Amino acid sequence: MVKEGTTGGGAVTITAVTTVAPALPVQEHRLPLSNLDLILPPIDVGVFFCYAAPGGVAAAVLKAALAKTLVAYYPLAGEVVANAAGEPELLCSGRGVDVAEASADGGAVMRDLRLGRPDESVEQLVPKKKAGVMSVQVTKFRCGGAVVGCTFDHRVCDAYSFNMFLVAWAAAARTGSPAPPAPSFRRSFLAPSNPAPPCAGTLADRLFVPISRAPAPPDAAAANRIYRVAAADVAALQAAAGPGRTKLEAFTAHLWRLHALAASRRGIGSCCMGVVVDGRARLRGDGAMRGYFGNVLTIPYGVLSAGALRGAALADVARDVHRWVAEAATGDHFRELVDWVEARRPEATVARAYLGRGEGGEGATACVVSSGTRLPLGEVDFGWGRPAFASYHFPWQGGAGYVMPMPSARGDGDWVVYVHAAPEVVEAMEEEPTVFRALDSGYMFG
Missing domain, CATH: 3.30.559.10 (Chloramphenicol acetyltransferase-like domain)
Structure with missing residues (x-):
């Protein structure tokens, strides 16, 4: 044993x-x-x-x-x-x-x-x-x-x-x-330019920071949960977010508004929300990076006051999410980020969204959303059938929470969502009458 x-x-x-x-x-x-x-x-x-x-x-x-x-x-x-x-x-x-x-x-x-x-x-x-x-x-x-x-x-x-x-x-x-x-x-x-420019004042400089200049993340408790989100609720969020918004943008906007409720309970004024963006298709539109193994991501984020979020319609919040996601989802930004890191090596760097801080370094409710919705669960079959259930598990020590949706193994359009967040955020998610639903054995295993 x-x-x-x-x-x-x-x-x-x-x-x-x-x-x-x-x-x-x-x-x-x-x-x-x-x-x-x-x-x-x-x-x-x-x-x-x-x-x-x-x-x-x-x-x-x-x-x-x-x-x-x-x-x-x-x-x-x-x-x-x-x-x-x-x-x-x-x-x-x-x-x-x-x-x-x-x-x-x-x-x-x-x-x-x-x-x-x-x-x-x-x-x-x-x-x-x-x-x-x-x-x-x-x-x-x-x-x-x-x-x-x-x-x-x-x-x-x-x-x-x-x-x-x-x-x-x-x-x-x-x-x-x-x-x-x-x-x-x-x-x-992902080779840098030769020579790599300093890249100060660029989007990369706004999204990442050398470790020596990064504020220490807050020491805060976190809770771990796995929820299910019904396909109908995903579709309803996307419809309410307005035309041209992706499911993930709508989901992120909804989650951001829930953070405002948690921030109010903790007496915190700012809410920071980030999204992981994949850069393969942005760097090479010809599909040459489709099989690339490694990290090709950036983490744009936005900060809004809890008061502004509480009073905003979902479509308005989703518009803001779309704005800063679209700004980072370009080949130019990814090339700039490669050069930004090169100009600062060997010092380690970190995404500002991970730090759990507002724009001025103040404490904030913070979360990063990373999409696992492209995982082809039907293909993770080792010879005894597709999974009955699957999820990520990421109880990390960063200053921000981490939320990872992925497709339900049922193949019906539902999502399974792993959540690592402050207890007040989890409480707000569970009080909300729709979207985040508890798992039960009947749903998972029939």
């Missing part, structure tokens, strides 16, 4: 840990992180998939498929080390990925999982990464179902990249499934 914990449905015992190396030898080498990787702090992201597999989930199949997939996705089998300048970079050593096998004791079944309260359940199903870039845990239940949890170093890849890996891993496990296209690690896509 290696570790015990509880899932809300019984104890979890880890019975074995194996390090799975790539199926073919890796020539050890160092792979520099791109300038857009370097804007990420050393944080780990978790994601988990629940499989109601009556025939049982075979850990041996998962490990064999993982070994095959790591041949193409070899950075996930390496380690993050420091280079001569003290910056992080990848040591592609073929060390492998730690895979833990676990069992839920006490006759626990997956329907017993209180997934809406991740601190009571998910904490024991998603591995704590101790070494390497990635780790996996497979937890089996008496009902025959299993949970596959993964944790990865965000400095190495974003959610888009990890989605590519998940689809390739699942395809390798299914007999006869064609392999997806191999990932690209072509760092020249």
